[in-house]
Amino acid sequence: MATATLAPALFTRDPGATLSPNHYTEVPYEEKLRLWEQVKADSRYSDYMYGCYECGICVAACPSARFYDFSPRKIAQAAGREDVELIYEQMNDDVWNCSQCFSCDRCPRQNSPGGLITILREVAVTNGLASSKKALEGYSRIVYKIMTTGTQVSPDMLQPDAFPDWGPDVRTVSENLDTWRRAMPPETHHTTSASWTVSKKTLTELYLIWHYSGVMDMIAQVDEGLHMIIMDVMEESLEEAGYEI
Amino acid sequence: MSLIPIEAIRRKPAPDPADAPTEDIRELLFELEDAGELIVQRVPEPYMEVMTKYGRTKKIPVEQTWHHKSCGQCGHIPGYSTSIFWLNRKLGLDYFDPTDQTSCTAWNYYASATSNAPAQAGVAVRNFAAALETGYFPMIHCATSYGHYKEVRHQLVHHADLRAKVRDIMGKLGKPLVLPEEIVHYSEWVHAMRDRFVEKQVYDFSNLTVTVHPACHYYKLIKEDAIYDPDIYGGERTATVSAMVMALGARVADYSTFFDCCGFGFRHILVERDFTRSFATQRKIEVMKEEANPDVTITHDTGCVTTLDKSQFSPEAHNRKVGIPVMSDAQFAALAMGAHPYRVCQLHWHSTDNRPLLEKMGIDWKAAWEEFSEDLARIERGEIEYLTWEDAGV
């Protein structure tokens, strides 16, 4: 799988460049069924799934379908048929190919295969599926960034080894970062470790939201180390602000 | 390929809102407000009215806007957000740039799924509550945030259990459950205000050919809430961005992958970059280059600007037919009105070479870069701490 540290081949159309479909754990049928029941129990499921008459509009509009062996129609069909075995396969592999662009929302039945995939991914993450951890390798710095600054990226993430294929400008930016960040009028932009200055109180509120909505538990499933680091930062901040959780 | 709708052959009748096939979510919002379930922040006056897909009108505030910023914009293409602020200031409009604002966290949601519906809704309404506290009306900078917030609005209105959960979380923060009367994207404001930009335009754009890339999350999510106009594309495609570019006098050239995604992919641009790079190159840039050969491509989303701008370097090294400068509608409009290409539009953060474009616009980028280099030197010497709006002329 291509990560930021490799030099990925240009224009590969190699399904092996995504998650290898044979490398996920087989589990008993009851477990697969349990995961599927979780998907259906999500309140968004009824917004995303009606019936499917296989018109193919979703595939026609889908960018991932052009690059990967991926079909939003098959996602909708598997869900409609409640084909638990196939859904489990998809949850471990196909769902990570989706670009979440929602071009598939053109569906005349008003299905949202992209939306179904959002739920499938969340169930995979919540249940600690190894394939989801693998799919999210290299992504933890984003989670760390949002949780510690309130913004998902920051100027200091523009480093040449992080984005080698973006060209030499990245190096130029990284070398001049501090000066360049001062050379812009908006006051909130005068920071390099966050996209804009976020107040402490705001960050505290974000922590509380993530805590009470159960997202911290999801992070624990994806990356225990990351979870520990974030919890430390969070707890300190909340204590300072006078919250006890 | 002409953009003019085929009036001589047929003309699309303006859609009648009475025939709209979807609910009007704003009516449902007001019903919930009457039932005491949430607070709806009203669009302040003065506002402009635009038409959406099924003929309904949408209110766009002129000023008193609370700027809901975008991570990728402020972080990596700061000329985008700076230009949005500059446009407001150039027109003498009152706005607010908050620190009491978090990211919408939609990128995290769509990329990693390490989030869930209550968290996403919680983040959204926390930001909306923060706006209400200031009395300024939220204006969303990123199209992904915008599309996602439209989705969140739909979920909150239709799922009482989600509403209850989120109200509970907000309660722990000491905040009410707030949704704005309209979810407004800044490019909708740009669209509504375009005639005022034209009044202040100082450069002639009539020799420019532009391709427009409309953001998926702007018009594909909650489709009825996006701007359409029977005079633009015969009302068949969203008018946002295209109408503004045309108003500034540039020619909008069509290309055969107009509706294609840019290939951002959310997680792909970080961890499966050959997909993003290949898709952006093969499905968008090369097609635009071959069919329209534009001077610039204009879009209105953080992810789209990033993807299209950053994906051209490697292909160029492999002799692919790329090389189109990329910028946002805000930067384009700002340049038209005389904004400094570096102090305001911050074009030095862009990867594609926009100097030939600036020359074609009649902008002396060399002189501008010299001025800006002097700014940088003064900062390095410690003479000034930051550039100010005064330095930017507004």
Add this chain to the structure above:
Amino acid sequence: MSSGGVGHRAPAGSERVLVIGAGPGGLEAARLAAALGSEVLVVEKQAGLGGTPIAESYAALTHGFRSAEEAMGEMMAAAVDQAGVTIQTSTEVTGVSGSAGHFLVTLSSGDPVEAGAIIIATGFQHFDPGRETQQYGYYEFADVITLVDAEKMLKAHNFVTPSTGEPPKRVAFIQCVGSRDRQIGNEYCSKVCCGISSKQAIEIRQQVPDARVFVFYIDMRMYGYWENEIYWPAQEEHKVNFIKGIVTEILAKGGRLVIRGEDTTMGRPMEIPMDVVVLAVGMEPSQGTRRMAEILGVATNKYGFIERAPESLDTVATSVPGIFVCGAASGPADLDDTISSAGAAAAKAVALVRRAEVPA
């Protein structure tokens, strides 16, 4: 009062049957009602007769590929020549009062008329493709046309690419435009478009032998004899290509249209150049149907068609006793449906005005 038979004449009832609309349904209902002995007044808002097949210049009917003009000409003559039928064109119904057996109807032409029964035969209109949620560009590209535009060209034996005037090399039909779609709100199937598209595909192959013709569909709905009379010949004799997978976008590339869809058999996105794309637009209630429903106070369903209670086996009753409906005014209907229901409506209307019990 006897039940079911022709019998007593009630005082002050009108024997007249009023038929609203002079398309195929109205013409047949009028002819039959008069043939059964009643006095019939037909009111038609257009200047001419024949309804949609004539107003929109249909070329051949799906019935044996018979010329629409010829077939409709016969229907019009049969109605006009039938003793007891009076036709007022350029006239509309503007109001109604009374009840079954004793309606008083006001017309735009002046004096009100009495009628014992009313038959609504105001038909349908074609879906406006500008309202489609897929990106078909009907109002952007001259070469994207509808079934109606195609009929006109076929009737004139001049099927060309509109932007060039040349015969096309590649023609595509897109099925289900404006039908079977929850986003548009027309969830129903419009019943006739698969038959009409296949018929037109055959006509194009006959008139432009060098053209390759494709039909992109979700399902091919070739009911009854359409399967063997139209679908199989289209594929086998006329080499029309039927591809399962509907098109989502039409754009322009290199001076031609390009369509984008999924070839579901192959499971891959496909992108193909076309010269002409024909949108198989579905049926919606006509303006006349909507207005008559309102004026006459009959119930409509959520699509605006005149409601026929789904559990009822009465195919022509409306929510108002004495007011009947036939043809596409109550939902998608082909010509067979229309002519049959016109007959049923005529028979029931006549039975009513003769003061027999309103038959169930």
